[in-house]
Each structure stands twice: as C-alpha cells, then as structure tokens.
Amino acid sequence: MKILFASQAIDGHFNPMTGVAVRLRERGHDVGWYTGPVLADKVRALDIRHFPFRRAVEHRADNLNELYPERARLKGPRAVGFDGEKIFASNISNFFEDVRELHGDFPFDVAVVDSSMFIQRLVTRLMRKPIVTFVAIPNMESDPLVPPLFFGFKPARNLAGKAVQAAAGLLSDKVILRPAGQSYRRQHAAYGQDVPRQGRLTDEPYRCAEAIIQTGPASLDFPRRNVNPKIHYVGALLPYRPPAAAGPAADEWPRSYPATLVVTQGTVDNVDQDKLIVPALEAVKGMDALVIVATGGRGTAALQARYPQPNIMVRDFVDFATVFEFADVFISNGGFGGVQLSLSKGVPLVVSGINEGKNDVNARVEYAGVGISLKTESPNPRDVATAVADVLGDPGWKRRAGEMRDQFKQADPAAAAADVVESTGRLPEDTGP
Structure with a gap:
C-alpha cells in the first residue's frame, strides 16, 4: 500500500508522526511524506521519500514572527485568531494543490494528514482518497461536556460556569475563529464544496476522515457525552529514535x-x-x-x-x-x-x-x-x-x-497507530456531511 504522510513543517506536528511512518515502512508499505523543505533531511533519515511544499508557505517554529511581524504584538484570543487564519487556514488550497500534483508521482492509497492542515474535505471529496487524521494536540472535537478551545477551561461544575463557557464558545466561533472559518469556506467554495453550517471549524478534520489517530490516552482528555467511534487514542506517540540513538546516559x-x-x-x-x-x-x-x-x-x-x-x-x-x-x-x-x-x-x-x-x-x-x-x-x-x-x-x-x-505502557503506540492506518479501507460513497 502507498501511504502519504502530510504535515506542517513544525516539529510539534511532524515529530509525533515519525514513529508511525517508520513502523508502516518496516511493515513493507511504500511511505512518502509531504512537508516543508526544512524537514527534508529528517524525512530522508527515516528512509522515506520527501515531497516538499511547492505552493504552500512553510510555517516553521523559527520564522513565524519573521513572516508576520505583527504577530509578536498579539496576545490571547487575538493571537489565536491570527494564527488560525494565517498559519492554518490560508494554506489550505496550496496544500491541496501540492498534494493533488504529487499524486502523479506517488499515487497514494491513503493519506495520514496532520489535523491542522484542514485539507481532509478536499482530498476525500475531490480525489476520492481515504484520510486518516493525525491529531498531535488534545482532542479538539466539540462536545456538550467539553469546554471551548483556546481559553484553558476545565469542565464547568455549575450553571454559572456553563454560562461562562457557552459565552466563550460563541466568542470563539463568531469572533476569534471567524476569519479562519471564512477563509476555509471561501477556499472550499472555489472548488464547489459546501461546508456544513453546524459544528465548529475545528470539527472538520474529524468529520472528513475515515479514522482519527489521537495522541495521548483517553484519561488525558475531558469526559465526553458523545463518543466518536472513529477516534483511536493510541498513547504517547513520541519521535522516532533509531536503535543506536541516545543522548547522555x-x-x-x-x-x-x-x-x-x-x-x-x-x-x-x-x-x-x-x-x-x-x-x-x-x-x-x-x-x-x-x-x-x-x-x-x-x-x-x-x-x-x-x-x-x-x-x-x-x-x-x-x-x-x-x-x-x-x-x-x-x-x-x-x-x-x-x-x-x-x-x-x-x-x-x-x-x-x-x-x-x-x-x-x-x-x-x-x-x-x-x-x-x-x-x-x-x-x-x-x-x-x-x-x-x-x-x-x-x-x-x-x-x-x-x-x-x-x-x-499498556500498548505500543506506534503499532496501534499503524494498525489504524492499515485498517482504513476504501472511501465509501457517502463519507458524511
């Protein structure tokens, strides 16, 4: 099976995926990786073929404030909204066109996609390829029991707390993430793709995937009313370490x-x-x-x-x-x-x-x-x-x-995640909203 990994060129998004990619390569699959040129040597060191960004802007840990000088002055919700639009939403069409083009050289059967790339809907709808969403951050799918993202809330214990969190959720949806959501919808409309109005922008990587690999154990998430059967908590997916690699003893x-x-x-x-x-x-x-x-x-x-x-x-x-x-x-x-x-x-x-x-x-x-x-x-x-x-x-x-x-310790995270990828079947005719 040909498997394409796709990730932002940011260590915190790339590193957790490396052990899974290597495990799948060791199982005999043909693995390729689409990410920024800055990570070319790291990808090749995994003995995996690298497909660099062509149209997409390479957002790295060390260049964000250089690309966007105004970012350094932003704090709190304004910083979150800025990153949502500039770092994540603005690149969606570029990511998709790069992936569609590289498919000619690497006709992948399934793609394992960093959740923050937000290309799941376009790849599944227009390329008819199954997607496994890889979530390197806490589970961001909305749920009635889970506080809204970006505020650092814990689950509310009383009506007053629930009211505050509901208001924060509206602020997040209608103000903080509005520019990113508008950009997301605009880019999808250019491809003739409608995006459901219900739910949040951050739900999209969950909606448009055959399966979701969620790093961390379920015990590090908040309780949820709705259990998404597509989500697989696989444990701590740590960066791949070659057998001989070691730091100071x-x-x-x-x-x-x-x-x-x-x-x-x-x-x-x-x-x-x-x-x-x-x-x-x-x-x-x-x-x-x-x-x-x-x-x-x-x-x-x-x-x-x-x-x-x-x-x-x-x-x-x-x-x-x-x-x-x-x-x-x-x-x-x-x-x-x-x-x-x-x-x-x-x-x-x-x-x-x-x-x-x-x-x-x-x-x-x-x-x-x-x-x-x-x-x-x-x-x-x-x-x-x-x-x-x-x-x-x-x-x-x-x-x-x-x-x-x-x-x-109860499971081998890389093996569990690799199993999820291998078990992802053909894309069904109806993949949801």
Whole structure:
C-alpha cells in the first residue's frame, strides 16, 4: 500500500508522526511524506521519500514572527485568531494543490494528514482518497461536556460556569475563529464544496476522515457525552529514535541531589526566556536539587553565564527520554509532546503557558491530577517555587503520574497507530456531511 504522510513543517506536528511512518515502512508499505523543505533531511533519515511544499508557505517554529511581524504584538484570543487564519487556514488550497500534483508521482492509497492542515474535505471529496487524521494536540472535537478551545477551561461544575463557557464558545466561533472559518469556506467554495453550517471549524478534520489517530490516552482528555467511534487514542506517540540513538546516559548526570527538576520553554515560543525559563531558575536555583534546562538552542551560553550554580545544567537540547527516567518534576510551558513524554515516565508537572493552545493542554494536566497549572504566560518565581514544593512534598502527584504511566505502557503506540492506518479501507460513497 502507498501511504502519504502530510504535515506542517513544525516539529510539534511532524515529530509525533515519525514513529508511525517508520513502523508502516518496516511493515513493507511504500511511505512518502509531504512537508516543508526544512524537514527534508529528517524525512530522508527515516528512509522515506520527501515531497516538499511547492505552493504552500512553510510555517516553521523559527520564522513565524519573521513572516508576520505583527504577530509578536498579539496576545490571547487575538493571537489565536491570527494564527488560525494565517498559519492554518490560508494554506489550505496550496496544500491541496501540492498534494493533488504529487499524486502523479506517488499515487497514494491513503493519506495520514496532520489535523491542522484542514485539507481532509478536499482530498476525500475531490480525489476520492481515504484520510486518516493525525491529531498531535488534545482532542479538539466539540462536545456538550467539553469546554471551548483556546481559553484553558476545565469542565464547568455549575450553571454559572456553563454560562461562562457557552459565552466563550460563541466568542470563539463568531469572533476569534471567524476569519479562519471564512477563509476555509471561501477556499472550499472555489472548488464547489459546501461546508456544513453546524459544528465548529475545528470539527472538520474529524468529520472528513475515515479514522482519527489521537495522541495521548483517553484519561488525558475531558469526559465526553458523545463518543466518536472513529477516534483511536493510541498513547504517547513520541519521535522516532533509531536503535543506536541516545543522548547522555543517565549516569552522566549528577545523581547526588535528592531531587531532579527538568525545565523547558518548548521549541516555538522560546525567544523570550523571561517568560518561563528565567522565573523557573530564579525559583529553584537555591534548592538542593539538580536542575536540567533545555533551551531549544536559544540563548544557552547567556543562561549558563547567568546561572553558574553547580546544580544548574543548561543545554541546547536534552534527551528527555533519558532524564525523565530519574526526574521528579517537569517544569514546562505545556507542549503536548513533552507533557506526554513526561507522563509516560511517571513524572508530574508544573505547567505555565497560554499561547498556541498550551492553556488547553495545561487544563487537562490539572484536571487529570498529574500537575499544577499556573495559568499564566509569565509566572512569578514565588508561584513556581510554591508549585514545585507542592509537587515534591505531596506524594499524590507522583502516584497519579505513575498511574498514567502505567496506562501508557499498556500498548505500543506506534503499532496501534499503524494498525489504524492499515485498517482504513476504501472511501465509501457517502463519507458524511
């Protein structure tokens, strides 16, 4: 079977798909990958054929503010609305035309498509190809029991909370996501495709797919009234690691401290380290703990000079799979991949982030009882210190994170996801609205 993977050129969207793609290649399938030129070497290293963007704009973690200088000044809902239109909706026609063109060289039987590309309806309707939607973020399908996206809400407990969330949902639909929704409808209308009025824009990748691969366990999602039978929670889909690949061995890190803390601000919003890394280091620099910091390759030397304490080790990149084997707390802005890796090792979290949907991830962390959310983009060092002390001092956090680790261990995520792709049959004549 010929299988096309298609993803944004953003590490957080690309990396979780790599293990699935390699597993399918190892099973004898012919796998190709459509993504940005920046990821060409990574795709080829997987022994997979690369099809680069041609018409599509390559949105990367390191060029978003360069492409859109005005983006850096936006906060909260305005930032979400801007990203929805510029980074996601604006590229839909370009993505589709690229995919339709590459089909001549690679006549794929099924496509595994990053949910944020929003080309599912066009590929299924106009190319008559079955789609497996790949969701590298928390389940974003709307449901009466699930709070609206982008606000960092947990499920409402009373009528007042439900009223607030209903109003926020209307704000999201009618204001925040309106430009993206209008762009989506306009581009589909150009192809003669009607889009149902009911539901939300973020429901489209779920509606127009034969199956959905949802990263993470169901226990890291909110309770739902409606269970979508197409959705398969497969666990922590982590980046593919060649058998010989490894970072520093666990015994290369100092092990004389009573606790180990890991700190990161992710790979996208990590330019301004005063948001999280610096407050975190100010909070914990005096603790009797090993503090491992991953900068994502930004400002490493300056941080090393600023924090010369022997217990603080600042690196461009850290092999999280190694350090989480002995870590006690993960201080993070809430990237979903990092959260899953942390929990897959039973490490509880202190999370602080709002942008790029981080607040929705962090709300789920807190709701599941596996971490403390500081509910801000720029926490006070005192609040970070208090949260870390709470997690270290209360064994319940470690116990609940351990319970989730045991859930992660129950299945092979890459194998489960590969099974979903293989079981996707021919596109039926009626694929829904």
